[in-house]
Amino acid sequence: MTVIYDLEHITTYRYANPVTFGEHRAIFLPSGGYVGRILSYSLETNIPSKVRWIMDTLSNNVAFIEFSEPAKELIFTCRVRGEHFGIPAIADFPLDARAKEVPVQYTPDEWLDLSTFMRPHAEDPDGSVAAWAKSFVIGDQDVTLDVLERMMDKIWNTLTYQARETEGTQSPGETLRLKSGTCRDYAWLMIEALRRLGFACRFVSGYLYDSALDGGEVGMTGSGATHAWLQVYLPGAGWRAYDPTNRITAGYDLIRVAIARHPAQVIPLTGSWFGDAKDYLGMDVKVSIRKLGTLPEFEQI
Structure with missing residues (x-):
């Protein structure tokens, strides 16, 4: 099944007096x-x-984006219509024998390609x-x-x-100490923990x-907004999604925008003003995702 969706992401910055950008x-x-296709998109600003x-x-x-005029309000509006093919269950991708137990054994070529995602990025001063x-x-x-499922379930x-509302991501140690965090913090903790067990992991925004949401309700944590999770590389299965915030590893719920070694590389919007x-x-940030139908249904609209 292919899901057709409309996505709108609006970010508004407000100022008391006109400022330059x-x-x-x-x-x-x-x-x-393989997880989806963009049918159309636009990125607009109010100035x-x-x-x-x-x-x-x-x-x-x-x-x-470059600006030439000052303003008291700056609005970014991104609209996307896309096809989302979904993420197959890992059962559909048998692991290679060398990936079935920890530590996973990567080939020399895999290790060379994946080393940047295997090396821990965050400090762990107290271990x-x-x-x-x-x-x-x-x-x-x-x-x-089992290790991956237990870690995700533990979080x-x-x-x-x-x-x-504050920007940035907590350190993994801080998330453990506070026993709380956002989706970005959950994903970053699991990534850095798995890297210390020899897994290649990357952050996903x-x-x-x-x-x-189609019925006016909110069922999952972080829905109707930007979200973060992780991918783990498993020989035989490739990059596999793990969302510890909602315990998701497959299905149609996760729409990937970007991947990174660490969260600061894929902040949705950054810039300066004077x-x-x-x-x-x-x-203010407003994100809405509306399902138009599955592909067979959509063709009849």
Whole structure:
């Protein structure tokens, strides 16, 4: 089944007086591949701007926006219509024998390609992240898929989701200490823990489609907003999705926008402005995802 969807992502910055703007960098546009296809897209601003698109080092779609006029309000509106093919269950991709137990054995070519995603990025001064990671492979509990499921379940069962307006991502150690965090914090903790067990992992930024939204309800944590999860490379299965915020590993809910070694590489929107610091009044983000139908149904609309 293929899901056809419309996505709208609106970010609004407000100021007390007109300010000028430096270049902004936006990562809004979903990536294609076997999980989906973009049918149409647009990126608009409320004041005159010049937009140029590039593909970065990890093949993410990145827009750079330049402005020539001051304003009291800056609005970015990204609209996308796409096809989402969904993420098959891992049972459909048998693991190679060398991937069935921890540590996973990567070939020399795989290790060379994946080394940047295997090396821990965050510091662990007290060893708490390493100790937490090792707790999942104590004794003979080293079956790869079981380790991944137990770690994801542990985050989901023992941490409290806590949305916050401040930018950035907590360190994995801080998330363990606070026992709470956002989807970005959950994903980053699991990535850094798995890297300490020898897994190649990457951070994923995107959107969470929740069918409950079609009925005016919210069923999953983080739906109707930007979302974050991770992918783990498993020989035989390739890059596999793990969303510890909602315990998702397959299905149609995760719409990938960008991948990264660490969260700071894929902040959805960054930029600068020039004026009195007291002029900044705040920002609002609104994300809506609407399912138009499955492909056979959509062809009849």
